[in-house]
Amino acid sequence: xxxxxxxxxALLASAVAMFAIGRPRTDxxxxxxxxxxPFTGVISMQESLAGFADPNIVLIAMLFVIGxxxxxxxxxxxxxxxxxxxxxGNEARLIVLLMVIVAGVGSVMSSTxxxxxxxxxxxxxxxxxxxxxxxxxxxxxxxxxISGMMTLVATxxxxxxxxxxxxxxxxxxxxxSFTPFGLPVLVVAIAYMLGVRRWLGGSKAPALPxxxxxxxxxxxxxxxxxxxxxxxxxxxxxxxxxxxxxxxxAGAMPGVNLLAIERQRRFAKDLLPPGTPxxxxxxxxxxxxxxxxxxxxxxxxxxxxRLPLAGAYFSAHAQDIGMAEVLIPPGSGLIGKTVVEAGLRxxxxxxxxxxxxxxxxxxxxxxxxxxxxxxxLLVVGIWNAIRRLRSDMHLIIFNLPSEFDEVSPAASRxxxxxxxxxxxxxxxxxxxxxxxxxxxIGCLLMxxxxxxxxxxxxxxxxxxxxVLIVGMLPFSLALQRTGGVDLAAQMLMGIVGDAGPRTVLxxxxxxxxxxxxxxxxxxxAVLMAPxxxxxxxxxxxxxxxxxxxxxxxxxxxxxxxxxxxxxxxVVGPGDYSFMDFVRVGLPLVLLVLVVSVALVPWLxxx
Numbered sequence: 001x002x003x004x005x006x007x008x009x010a011l012l013a014s015a016v017a018m019f020a021i022g023r024p025r026t027d028x029x030x031x032x033x034x035x036x037x038p039f040t041g042v043i044s045m046q047e048s049l050a051g052f053a054d055p056n057i058v059l060i061a062m063l064f065v066i067g068x069x070x071x072x073x074x075x076x077x078x079x080x081x082x083x084x085x086x087x088x089g090n091e092a093r094l095i096v097l098l099m100v101i102v103a104g105v106g107s108v109m110s111s112t113x114x115x116x117x118x119x120x121x122x123x124x125x126x127x128x129x130x131x132x133x134x135x136x137x138x139x140x141x142x143x144x145x146i147s148g149m150m151t152l153v154a155t156x157x158x159x160x161x162x163x164x165x166x167x168x169x170x171x172x173x174x175x176x177s178f179t180p181f182g183l184p185v186l187v188v189a190i191a192y193m194l195g196v197r198r199w200l201g202g203s204k205a206p207a208l209p210x211x212x213x214x215x216x217x218x219x220x221x222x223x224x225x226x227x228x229x230x231x232x233x234x235x236x237x238x239x240x241x242x243x244x245x246x247x248x249x250a251g252a253m254p255g256v257n258l259l260a261i262e263r264q265r266r267f268a269k270d271l272l273p274p275g276t277p278x279x280x281x282x283x284x285x286x287x288x289x290x291x292x293x294x295x296x297x298x299x300x301x302x303x304x305x306r307l308p309l310a311g312a313y314f315s316a317h318a319q320d321i322g323m324a325e326v327l328i329p330p331g332s333g334l335i336g337k338t339v340v341e342a343g344l345r346x347x348x349x350x351x352x353x354x355x356x357x358x359x360x361x362x363x364x365x366x367x368x369x370x371x372x373x374x375x376x377l378l379v380v381g382i383w384n385a386i387r388r389l390r391s392d393m394h395l396i397i398f399n400l401p402s403e404f405d406e407v408s409p410a411a412s413r414x415x416x417x418x419x420x421x422x423x424x425x426x427x428x429x430x431x432x433x434x435x436x437x438x439x440x441i442g443c444l445l446m447x448x449x450x451x452x453x454x455x456x457x458x459x460x461x462x463x464x465x466x467v468l469i470v471g472m473l474p475f476s477l478a479l480q481r482t483g484g485v486d487l488a489a490q491m492l493m494g495i496v497g498d499a500g501p502r503t504v505l506x507x508x509x510x511x512x513x514x515x516x517x518x519x520x521x522x523x524x525a526v527l528m529a530p531x532x533x534x535x536x537x538x539x540x541x542x543x544x545x546x547x548x549x550x551x552x553x554x555x556x557x558x559x560x561x562x563x564x565x566x567x568x569x570v571v572g573p574g575d576y577s578f579m580d581f582v583r584v585g586l587p588l589v590l591l592v593l594v595v596s597v598a599l600v601p602w603l604x605x606x
Contacts, residue, residue, distance in 0.1 A: 027464035030471020051470030062439035067109030068460030074408030099143035106147025137574030148555035149182030157525035223354035255290030273349035325399035354378030416449035489534035512553035558585030
């Protein structure tokens with residue numbers, strides 16, 4: 001071993017040690033290595049910084065922005081709502097659909113971002129269905145990690161390995177090269193999680209943590225709203241078309257309130273305030289506080305078709321219709337007036353659907369109740385109308401539901417976000433443009449269509465991840481120049497001896513997975529990709545099965561809660577211990593190893 005190789009290995013060992021103990025931050029460790037490596041004399045400072053000019057770094061940054069566009073337009077949240085509607089309270093169906101949806105979304109955006117989006121969705125599902133959160137959180141994290149095995153752009157290690165192939169003069173992977181391996185792994189993981197879910201969590205849904213805001217579900221129960229929500233479609237020839245609801249005879253029916261109007265546009269649906277003139281094809285959202293109201297007669301008289309309602313009291317429409325608790329402060333001009341006389345519907349496009357005198361909610365007819373100082377009103381309407389209530393000096397918004405944090409600020413632009421994403425995928429799959437150029441075009445379209453703005457785009461890019469990749473890339477070059485890669489390849493070949501290439505793949509997978517327990521999967525890919533390619537060269541075999549094995553193993557970070565940010569995010573909500581991940585994750589890693597060693601040589605021959 002040369003002195004220069006010894007210095008490089010010493011720096012690498014110190015970096016791995018700092019990654020393992022978590023101090024300092026991973027991006028700071030990467031910066032330290034970038035500054036230290038040129039002192040070995042193996043690479044120059046310019047080569048140490050060359051990663052910042054790597055197209056794959058720009059591509060990863062653009063993918064963060066595209067993921068932010070899917071988040072801001074509510075595409076991911078709507079998939080969560082679809083999950084609730086399709087799965088109901090069936091735990092097994094919930095796990096299957098959750099893992100399929102998360103793996104699908106994670107194939108085109110950051111897995112960490114996907115988990116961050118779905119954690120509150122899963123918590124809400126757990127509370128509404130009575131399923132323990134611990135039975136759903138680990139399937140969520142495992143599916144997010146497996147999403148990295150779905151497409152070229154699903155996770156940074158795939159792009160790192162692809163770039164290493166290109167640097168060695170090979171063609172590199174295509175967009176869907178990973179999919180034939182990821183799908184079988186996902187199927188195996190789903191079956192496995194259905195079998196071991198009894199090891200996770202208890203039998204009860206989680207209680208609302210201290211300090212966390214109540215959700216719509218709590219208010220629906222508290223104010224007895226469950227049976228009050230109704231939807232009707234306006235049929236052709238309806239006498240309501242062209243009129244404002246309040247001006248119709250139906251608008252004077254006691255206890256029947258129009259909350260919002262859903263109107264189909266060319267590419268999206270808009271939710272309009274109740275004072276909007278009605279058109280044919282509109283869907284009307286009603287609150288009916290009096291059970292005696294003749295809704296069938298209303299439908300016949302005005303040619304309205306009753307539609308099914310998913311979830312309790314529009315909870316499935318939480319991206320569009322919201323609630324808030326507002327307080328009547330002392331000195332308010334609303335004191336002494338009835339709910340009708342307060343005019344919140346006419347002035348603010350919100351309807352009062354609940355009233356509290358003190359702590360208890362009134363369940364009788366509240367429209368003619370005189371308001372007192374300190375009363376609490378529960379109002380419902382489209383979110384923009386609720387936000388505008390802040391300008392009313394006669395009341396105070398003092399409680400917003402937890403769903404308010406999940407409302408997408410650009411929900412109406414969702415079709416454009418999907419079209420932008422589809423264009424990026426088509427350009428990448430077809431190879432008409434370089435991947436980084438396709439992603440850049442997608443980002444620009446997202447901005448042009450209002451899916452993201454510059455502030456949210458810059459905020460979406462996870463700069464520590466980019467710095468980590470850039471800081472670790474020089475190690476690959478340094479190890480190759482000093483013979484470290486060849487030495488590692490020879491050591492691995494010495495371990496396997498004269499065993500067949502499948503055994504070599506199994507060893508590569510195992511070493512990569514073990515490294516991934518202590519350092520990030522990106523850093524693992526940076527270190528293992530050149531070693532795998534060197535082994536392929538020594539065996540005079542195709543480099544693709546070896547590179548693919550590293551990629552699959554880098555995403556199989558199931559064993560510890562600190563092996564990936566994806567796992568770390570679900571520890572608290574799932575109430576997991578370190579050993580929960582070991583007990584569930586280790587057998588799954590072994591299963592993925594078996595699947596990988598079986599499939600990789602078959603689909604990518606040596």
